[in-house]
Structures are given as structure tokens and as C-alpha cells.
Amino acid sequence: xxxxxxGEFEELVLLVVAVQQGEAYGVGVMEALEDEANxxxxxxxxxxxxxxxxxxxxxxxxxxxATAERGGRRKRLFSITQExxxxxxxVRDVRVNLWRQIPGFSPNISFG
Amino acid sequence: xxxxxHHPPRWADRFxxxxxxxxLLEEIQGDAYExxxxxxxxxxxxxxxxxxxxxxxxxxxxxxIKHLNFKLSPDMLKSNFKxxxxxxxxxxxxxxxxxxxxxxxxxxxxxxxxxxxxxxRYDQRYQExxxxxxxxxxxxxxxxxxxxxxxxxxxxxxxxxxxxxxxxAGRFLSSELFGAGSREVRRAAEQQNTFESGFIFADQxxxxxxxxxxxQGDPKKxxxxxxxxxxxxxxxxxxxxxxxxxxKELVLDNNGEEPLTVxxxxxxxxxxxxxxxxxxxxxxxxxxxxxEQNFWRANNYHTYxxxxxxxxxxxxxxxxxxILEKYVLPAQVAAGNVDAxxxxxxxxxxxxxxxxxxxxxxxxxxxxxxxxxxxVWMFGGIAGFILLIACINFINLSTAKSAxxxxxxxxxxxxxxxxxxxxxxxxxxxxxxxxLSFVIGLTLAWVLLPYFNQLAGKQLxxxxxxxxxxxxxLVAAVLIxxxxxxxxxxxxxxxxxxxxxxxKFSRSGKSSKMRNVxxxxxxxxxxxxxxxxxxxxxxxxxxxxxxLGFDKEQVVTLQGAGTLGDRTKALKEELLKLPSVENAxxxxxxxxxxxxxxxxxxxxxxxxxxxxxxxxxxWRVDHDYIETMGMKMVAGRDFSVAMPTDSQAVIINxxxxxxxxxxxxxxxxxxxxxxxxxxxGVVEDFHFENMKNEIEGLCIAITDQPAAxxxxxxxxxxxxxxxxxxxxxxxxxxxxxxxYEFLDDSFALMYSDVKRMGQIFTSFAILAIIVxxxxxxxLSAFMAEQRSKEMSIRKVLGASVPNIFRMLTQGFLTLVxxxxxxxxxxxxxxxxxxxxxxxxxxxxxxxxxxxxGTIALLIAVLTISYQxxxxxTDNPIKALGQE
Numbered sequence: 003x004x005x006x007x008x009g010e011f012e013e014l015v016l017l018v019v020a021v022q023q024g025e026a027y028g029v030g031v032m033e034a035l036e037d038e039a040n041x042x043x044x045x046x047x048x049x050x051x052x053x054x055x056x057x058x059x060x061x062x063x064x065x066x067x068a069t070a071e072r073g074g075r076r077k078r079l080f081s082i083t084q085e086x087x088x089x090x091x092x093v094r095d096v097r098v099n100l101w102r103q104i105p106g107f108s109p110n111i112s113f114g
Numbered sequence: 115x116x117x118x119x120h121h122p123p124r125w126a127d128r129f130x131x132x133x134x135x136x137x138l139l140e141e142i143q144g145d146a147y148e149x150x151x152x153x154x155x156x157x158x159x160x161x162x163x164x165x166x167x168x169x170x171x172x173x174x175x176x177x178x179i180k181h182l183n184f185k186l187s188p189d190m191l192k193s194n195f196k197x198x199x200x201x202x203x204x205x206x207x208x209x210x211x212x213x214x215x216x217x218x219x220x221x222x223x224x225x226x227x228x229x230x231x232x233x234x235r236y237d238q239r240y241q242e243x244x245x246x247x248x249x250x251x252x253x254x255x256x257x258x259x260x261x262x263x264x265x266x267x268x269x270x271x272x273x274x275x276x277x278x279x280x281x282x283a284g285r286f287l288s289s290e291l292f293g294a295g296s297r298e299v300r301r302a303a304e305q306q307n308t309f310e311s312g313f314i315f316a317d318q319x320x321x322x323x324x325x326x327x328x329x330q331g332d333p334k335k336x337x338x339x340x341x342x343x344x345x346x347x348x349x350x351x352x353x354x355x356x357x358x359x360x361x362k363e364l365v366l367d368n369n370g371e372e373p374l375t376v377x378x379x380x381x382x383x384x385x386x387x388x389x390x391x392x393x394x395x396x397x398x399x400x401x402x403x404x405x406e407q408n409f410w411r412a413n414n415y416h417t418y419x420x421x422x423x424x425x426x427x428x429x430x431x432x433x434x435x436x437i438l439e440k441y442v443l444p445a446q447v448a449a450g451n452v453d454a455x456x457x458x459x460x461x462x463x464x465x466x467x468x469x470x471x472x473x474x475x476x477x478x479x480x481x482x483x484x485x486x487x488x489x490v491w492m493f494g495g496i497a498g499f500i501l502l503i504a505c506i507n508f509i510n511l512s513t514a515k516s517a518x519x520x521x522x523x524x525x526x527x528x529x530x531x532x533x534x535x536x537x538x539x540x541x542x543x544x545x546x547x548x549x550l551s552f553v554i555g556l557t558l559a560w561v562l563l564p565y566f567n568q569l570a571g572k573q574l575x576x577x578x579x580x581x582x583x584x585x586x587x588l589v590a591a592v593l594i595x596x597x598x599x600x601x602x603x604x605x606x607x608x609x610x611x612x613x614x615x616x617x618k619f620s621r622s623g624k625s626s627k628m629r630n631v632x633x634x635x636x637x638x639x640x641x642x643x644x645x646x647x648x649x650x651x652x653x654x655x656x657x658x659x660x661x662l663g664f665d666k667e668q669v670v671t672l673q674g675a676g677t678l679g680d681r682t683k684a685l686k687e688e689l690l691k692l693p694s695v696e697n698a699x700x701x702x703x704x705x706x707x708x709x710x711x712x713x714x715x716x717x718x719x720x721x722x723x724x725x726x727x728x729x730x731x732x733w734r735v736d737h738d739y740i741e742t743m744g745m746k747m748v749a750g751r752d753f754s755v756a757m758p759t760d761s762q763a764v765i766i767n768x769x770x771x772x773x774x775x776x777x778x779x780x781x782x783x784x785x786x787x788x789x790x791x792x793x794x795g796v797v798e799d800f801h802f803e804n805m806k807n808e809i810e811g812l813c814i815a816i817t818d819q820p821a822a823x824x825x826x827x828x829x830x831x832x833x834x835x836x837x838x839x840x841x842x843x844x845x846x847x848x849x850x851x852x853x854y855e856f857l858d859d860s861f862a863l864m865y866s867d868v869k870r871m872g873q874i875f876t877s878f879a880i881l882a883i884i885v886x887x888x889x890x891x892x893l894s895a896f897m898a899e900q901r902s903k904e905m906s907i908r909k910v911l912g913a914s915v916p917n918i919f920r921m922l923t924q925g926f927l928t929l930v931x932x933x934x935x936x937x938x939x940x941x942x943x944x945x946x947x948x949x950x951x952x953x954x955x956x957x958x959x960x961x962x963x964x965x966x967g968t969i970a971l972l973i974a975v976l977t978i979s980y981q982x983x984x985x986x987t988d989n990p991i992k993a994l995g996q997e
Contacts, residue, residue, distance in 0.1 A: 046173040
């Protein structure tokens with residue numbers, strides 16, 4: 003099995019992209035991180051994470067139509083790729099597996 | 115929604131557009147705009163603008179910035195280095211001058227940086243240094259501000275009791291008058307006395323405030339008991355090797371009845387401390403006269419405080435005025451001082467942070483030796499200028515040599531080099547030069563450090579075991595290399611290929627103007643340094659040769675005679691029997707700094723209630739003092755053994771007579787702390803303090819308990835005379851080594867700081883001139899080379915050697931003359947400022963500038979001549995026959 007390098011923050015961002023399938027872009031992801039994970043980050047950190055994910059092939063991007071709220075600029079919309087979802091699954095499996103091995107701990111852990 | 119009224123800050127937006135990769139720009143900029151508009155709606159536009167700026171700055175990452183054209187590829191770098199290396203060896207003379215000048219500048223900078231670092235490290239070691247202050251008393255006498263550090267004995271106690279914001283307060287007393295300073299020391303069981311200095315009296319609280327580490331004994335109680343002493347570790351090892359000194363006894367000045375018990379051993383005071391005592395004698399249970407510890411009218415104690423963490427020092431300074439009202443004023447009034455209220459109106463307090471003591475005590479009379487922030491700035495400035503001069507050499511030589519590189523630049527451009535490549539190449543070259551210079555400069559600094567230490571009176575070491583040293587030097591080398599290489603690289607890379615390849619390369623124009631300006635700058639700096647050196651030397655000579663009012667030659671002072679008690683007079687008689695001894699006198703007060711001093715108020719008799727006192731010194735001497743010291747009586751008579759009433763009489767100096775308003779002082783009576791004495795004579799004013807200060811009032815009276823004997827010799831064989839003195843001394847005090855000082859030596863020592871300044875200035879002036887001359891030499895070589903054909907043709911057509919010599923030199927000499935014109939007023943102004951420190955000073959005459967100008971011109975002519983003469987006497991065939 004090939005090892006997958008996915009940082010903790012990258013994993014979060016990738017999850018958000020998966021949730022917002024096709025509609026994810028910088029500001030949207032940043033706000034989701036704030037709302038869902040209660041993490042306030044700078045927009046540049048989100049951009050950097052998205053760029054890294056794209057170079058790893060976990061997300062792909064396309065341009066939206068021009069929007070007025072951005073001064074006529076287009077959004078770069080991200081969606082998760084096949085490799086991306088496989089990476090997410092793999093990471094989750096590793097974790098669940100480990101959780102199960104903790105002695106005296108309930109195995110019924112749900113990932114929402 | 116977008117709000118058209120608000121825009122993100124334009125510069126931030128532009129900055130983003132400037133650095134961002136085009137393929138990322140739309141996304142990053144779009145998101146930043148979107149966030150900005152959202153924030154404008156939610157909060158105020160200013161805040162949104164700040165957040166926008168922050169976003170832009172945070173987005174500035176390696177992954178987002180454009181790849182600049184001069185990306186450092188290892189291959190390019192290698193090639194650039196190779197080319198630079200070749201050029202270095204192709205032009206050996208020029209390279210040597212560039213690197214040599216640079217190295218000299220860097221060595222000077224390194225040494226000065228070490229010096230400054232040391233100065234700035236003083237009193238930085240305290241954990242609570244933000245809360246530790248030295249108390250200053252300020253007297254504002256109609257704008258004439260005097261700051262002092264001495265306070266009455268009960269001050270510290272009052273501070274602790276009356277001011278809750280003062281956590282603790284402690285004192286030390288360093289006056290020789292009370293037995294601090296230097297003493298003869300021995301262990302209780304031994305006989306042999308050893309001379310030691312560095313005695314002070316101190317409170318237990320001072321150990322706590324100054325965070326003095328106690329290595330043996332109880333830090334909380336080391337000075338708590340009466341007659342205890344805390345000694346430094348080095349003294350502990352000297353007197354109690356391999357034993358625990360705590361509880362052991364030391365005897366001072368042979369006084370076996372009152373030995374001191376060692377209460378603790380402290381770590382030696384670091385060099386970077388403003389005081390360096392070795393013996394702290396406790397103040398516990400000590401009173402120098404009955405009631406002294408509650409006496410508010412004598413200022414003798416240095417007082418330090420540590421404030422509560424939340425205390426406001428400015429507020430406390432104001433509140434301290436309460437001390438004056440509560441204690442000082444009543445004490446003065448009770449003593450009958452009618453002017454007390456008026457005087458105290460002029461007084462106030464200041465709290466000086468402990469870390470400021472070393473560098474910011476310029477106008478504070480504390481009798482400590484410390485640095486001066488102005489010197490730190492001045493040295494920093496000199497270092498900067500020398501480095502600048504070296505950089506200018508580099509710039510000048512690089513641009514001057516541009517003709518040789520022009521073809522290379524043209525060809526490189528033709529085969530497709532970008533300008534940025536060329537800039538990169540030239541910068542690499544200058545960084546290489548800078549790195550080499552740093553290596554040489556560092557070596558030079560290392561070699562010169564011992565001499566510099568001697569010069570500056572320091573014990574500096576290169577901090578080789580600090581982790582930051584190497585990275586710092588490396589960064590500095592690269593930065594300086596880039597800085598010096600910037601202009602040449604821009605200039606050289608800007609050539610038009612067509613022009614230079616056609617051979618139409620003009621040397622004149624902008625670059626030579628720039629070069630001229632830089633040469634003028636170099637020489638201005640050098641000339642100012644020459645002027646400074648000259649003025650400092652003149653002032654020093656003035657001081658050392660000024661008529662002092664006493665004769666300092668052939669006077670030897672034997673210290674430590676106090677241990678002999680009543681036998682001092684017998685010793686004096688014995689000494690007088692020696693053939694080489696002309697005269698001898700018993701007194702601790704000598705007309706050089708560092709001997710006993712005091713402060714007293716004087717009045718005309720009966721005027722103590724009506725008039726404010728005149729402050730001055732009260733010296734205790736014996737009958738032969740004035741004669742031995744070669745002082746001159748201007749009125750009345752000297753003390754006489756034949757007049758028993760003289761024990762109650764005094765002699766005053768001219769200043770005291772003037773300040774007391776006594777027109778004919780002889781026979782008048784003056785009052786000093788309750789005693790009324792008759793003035794029997796007036797002695798001519800003599801300098802007994804540093805010439806930075808005015809001569810103070812002085813009153814001389816007879817004593818019978820001195821600790822020093824001064825002997826006036828009259829001999830040409832000084833060695834034999836000293837041998838005789840020693841033999842006589844050994845008969846009287848076999849257990850105490852003779853300790854003598856020549857008065858003229860002590861006098862010279864007083865001005866060692868002026869001397870030191872002079873030497874440092876000279877060294878750096880010479881250095882600056884050498885570096886500037888190196889540049890001038892290379893520049894003249896270049897000019898001679900450039901104009902060799904022109905000169906040869908002139909010669910063929912009949913120009914004489916002097917003609918050609920003049921043509922080649924006059925351009926440079928004009929530059930030096932311009933520099934002189936700029937340097938003279940600047941130097942005059944700066945040196946005037948410096949001289950203001952001295953109450954007795956020289957006037958800066960025109961000869962200073964004439965001298966500096968002549969030297970500068972002479973050096974410049976000598977530097978240029980070599981090349982000019984060579985060019986003028988060369989056979990014209992050589993230059994013309996080449997084509």
C-alpha cells in the first residue's frame with residue numbers, strides 16, 4: 003500500500019472540499035473551517051493547503067463565471083478527485099483501526 | 115455585495131499584483147477582495163482595510179511570488195564565481211586594493227562593534243533590572259543643573275518607611291573620609307599587611323538590590339551583624355586559600371582591636387558593572403559620629419531602590435519631594451539655615467534606571483569611572499564612515515574599470531544575456547570580494563585586538579563560542595557585498611551593446627561625476643578626523659603643560675603611613691635626613707584626583723544665619739605642605755611651627771576668598787561647621803581637580819593624623835633615592851610593603867582618558883586616510899592608464915614632464931581642496947562641541963586647519979605622484995606603439 007502524506011490541516015481542508023463538492027473555493031473553505039471546526043485561519047493558509055492538495059492530485063480545480071462580489075474576478079472552484087477520496091478513506095481507516103485497539107474503549111466510534 | 119464606496123488600500127493591492135504569480139493572482143486577489151467587502155459590511159472600513167493588508171502580507175510566500183529572472187541556479191553561480199575569480203587575478207593591483215581597503219574597514223568595524231557591545235552590556239545582568247534605580251538629587255540653580263548621587267544616611271530608611279511603592283532601599287558609602295577606598299589588610303593571626311583597594315561600606319539591603327551572588331555564607335544575613343565584611347571570591351582565595359572564610363577575621367590598618375568578621379563571600383563583580391568593590395563592610399551598627407545615622411545635613415551615601423512591580427517611577431519622583439519637607443527642611447531650619455527653604459525649592463529627585471548608570475551619567479558627580487553614550491555614538495559613526503570609505507573605493511574602482519568590462523558586457527548582451535543576468539554576475543563578484551575581505555578583516559581584527567584593548571582600556575575578546583557570530587558575519591559580508599556592488603552592477607549592466615562594441619565608449623559623464631563626489635566625501639571624512647586628532651592633542655598638551663599652581667615634578671607620595679599611628683612624624687624626620695630629600699609633608703589631600711576629598715560650607719564669621727554658605731574643600735595638611743608642593747602664597751604667610759596659634763588658623767585659596775567676598779582676607783575670620791578660624795594667608799589657585807571642572811574654593815588647616823607622606827626629592831639619581839626611601843620605610847614598617855606614587859604620574863593618570871581619546875582618534879584617522887589613499891592611488895593609476903595615449907601625444911608634441919604631471923594631478927587636488935572646504939567648518943563645529951567639556955581649554959586656531967589641509971594635500975599628492983610621474987616620464991613609444 004502506498005503511503006499517503008496528508009497533514010492534519012490538509013485533511014480538514016480536503017474534507018471541506020469533499021463536503022462542498024464542486025462549490026469549494028478559498029473564502030468558502032475558510033468560512034466552513036470557522037463554522038464547522040471552530041478554527042480561524044488566514045486565507046493565505048487555505049490557499050497554500052489547496053495548492054498542495056492540487057499538486058498531490060487530491061483535488062482539481064476549474065474557473066467559475068465572473069462574479070460581482072469579487073470585483074469581477076472569477077473563483078477557482080475545487081472538487082475532490084478519486085485519489086482524494088481514497089486518501090481520505092485510507093486515513094480514516096487507519097484511525098478507526100487504531101481507535102479500536104485502545105483497551106477498554108468503545109469500538110463504536112462514528113465519524114460524521 | 116460590493117460596496118463601491120470602499121476600496122482596499124491601493125498600495126497593498128499593488129504590492130500583491132507586483133509579487134504574485136500571474137496564474138495565482140486572480141484567485142488570491144479575488145478572495146482578498148471578497149473578504150474585504152464582507153468585512154466592510156460587518157465592521158468598519160478601516161479595520162477591513164487593515165485585515166486586507168494582513169491578508170496580502172500573509173499571502174507573500176515562496177510559493178506565490180514570481181520567479182525573478184535572477185533565480186540563483188547553481189550552474190550560473192558557479193560560472194559567475196569563476197568569472198569573478200579570473201577577474202580578481204587579472205587585475206591584481208586593483209583587486210588587492212579593493213580587498214585590502216575593505217578588509218581594513220571591516221577590521222575597524224569589528225573592533226569598534228566589540229567595543230560598543232561591551233559598553234552596552236553594562237548592568238544588564240540583574241533579573242529585576244526594570245525595577246532597580248539609583249536615586250539622583252537634582253539642583254536646578256537658574257538653569258544650571260547639578261546632579262548628585264550622595265544622600266543623607268537616613269534617606270534609605272525614610273524611603274522604605276514612607277513610600278509603599280519602594281520595595282526596598284540600600285546604600286553604600288565610598289568616601290575615603292570614612293575609611294572606604296583603600297586600606298592595609300591582614301589576617302588576624304598574621305603580621306604582614308597588604309594594600310587593598312575596593313573597600314566600601316554597604317547595607318545588607320544592597321546585596322539584595324544589586325543581586326550580588328553570595329557563594330559562601332548566608333545571603334540573607336551576610337552583612338546583618340555589626341563589624342562584618344563580605345569579600346569577593348578572588349580576595350577570599352588570596353587570604354583564605356582552601357578554607358571557608360566565613361567567620362574568620364581580617365584586620366584593617368593594623369587596628370587589631372576592631373577586626374572585621376567575614377560574613378560571606380560574593381562572586382567577583384563582573385567587569386560590566388558600574389562598581390567593582392572587593393570588600394563590603396557592613397553599615398549595621400556603625401555610626402561615624404554620634405547621631406550620624408539620623409543626621410539629615412550631610413550627604414555621603416549612594417542610595418539605590420527597588421520598586422514594587424507596579425510602581426510608577428515618575429510619580430514616585432514627584433512624591434519624593436515630601437522627603438524634603440518632612441525631614442530635610444526641618445533639619446536645616448533647626449540648624450539655623452535661613453536660606454533653607456529657598457535652596458530646597460531648587461531641589462528635586464530623579465530615579466536613574468540601573469542600566470543607564472554606565473552610559474548616561476555625563477553630568478552626574480558620582481566619582482565613578484564610566485562610559486559615555488556620546489563616545490559610543492562617535493565610535494559607531496567612525497566605524498560606519500570607515501566602512502563607507504572602503505565601500506566607496508569599491509564602487510569607484512569598479513566603475514572606473516568599467517571600460518575594461520564594457521566589451522564583455524556588450525558581447526554577453528549580444529549573445530542573449532538579460533540585464534538581470536549581468537547584474538547578478540556583478541553582484542556575485544562583489545559578494546566574493548566582500549567575503550574575501552571579511553576573512554582577511556577578521557584575521558586582522560584578531561591580530562590587532564590586543565593592541566586595541568590597550569588603546570581602549572578594555573579586555574575584549576572575539577565571542578567565538580557564540581552561535582550567532584558566524585551567521586552574523588556571513589550575512590553582514592553578503593549584505594555589504596550587495597550594497598557595495600549595487601551601483602557598479604547597475605552601471606555596468608546598463609551599457610548599450612552596439613555602442614560599446616563599436617568602441618564608442620565614453621568614460622566621462624555621470625559615472626565620473628559620481629566618482630568625484632565620492633572622493634570628496636572620503637577626503638572630507640579623513641580631514642575631519644585629522645582635525646579632531648590635532649585638536650585633541652593640542653588640548654592634551656595644554657592640560658599637561660598648564661601652569662598648575664604647584665610643582666608636580668620629583669614629588670613622591672608614600673601611601674599607607676596611617677598604620678604607623680604616632681610614629682608617622684618620626685618617619686618624616688628620618689626621611690628628611692636623607693640627602694636626596696629636600697622637603698616632606700604629611701597630608702592625605704593631594705592636588706590629583708583620587709586622593710581624599712570632602713565638601714564643606716564656609717561663611718564669613720557671624721554670617722551663618724544671614725548668608726548661604728560658600729561650598730569648598732577643607733584640607734588637613736601639616737606645616738610643610740605648601741612649601742613641599744611648591745605652591746605660592748599671594749598674601750599673608752605660610753603656617754609656621756613657631757606660631758602655636760596656627761593650629762587654629764587656616765590658609766584659603768584665591769577662589770574661596772573671592773567667593774566669600776573677602777577683599778583683604780588676611781586677618782579675617784571664617785566659619786566652617788561651627789569652628790571659627792583666622793585666615794593667615796592666601797595661596798594662589800592651583801588645579802587640584804580635573805580641568806574639566808573649575809577650581810573650587812579651598813581651605814587648608816593643620817592636622818595631626820595623616821596617612822600619606824609626600825616627599826620632595828632633589829636628585830638626579832631617582833633609583834638611589836627610591837632605594838633610600840624604601841630602606842627608611844622598612845625600618846618603620848617591616849610588615850608593610852612600601853607603596854609610593856610619583857605625583858606627576860598620578861597627574862598624568864588623571865588625563866589618561868584624554869590621552870586614550872587622542873590615541874584612538876589618531877588610529878582611526880590614520881586608518882581612514884590609508885583606506886581613502888588606497889582608493890585614490892588606484893584611481894590615479896587608472897586615470898594615468900586611460901590617458902596614457904593622450905599624454906604620450908602631448909609629450910611628442912613638446913609637453914614637459916612638469917606639464918604632464920600637473921595635468922594628471924590637478925583634477926584630484928581640486929577634489930581634495932573641495933573636501934577641505936567642506937571639512938573645515940564641520941570639523942571646527944564638532945571639536946568646539948568636544949572642548950566644551952573642559953572648563954580650561956584651548957582656542958581652535960587657524961593653524962589646526964592649515965595643518966590638516968597641508969597633511970591631506972600632501973598625502974594626496976604623494977599618493978597620486980607615483981602614477982603621475984611614471985606616466986609623465988614613460989617613453990611615449992610604449993603607449994603609442996601598441997596599435
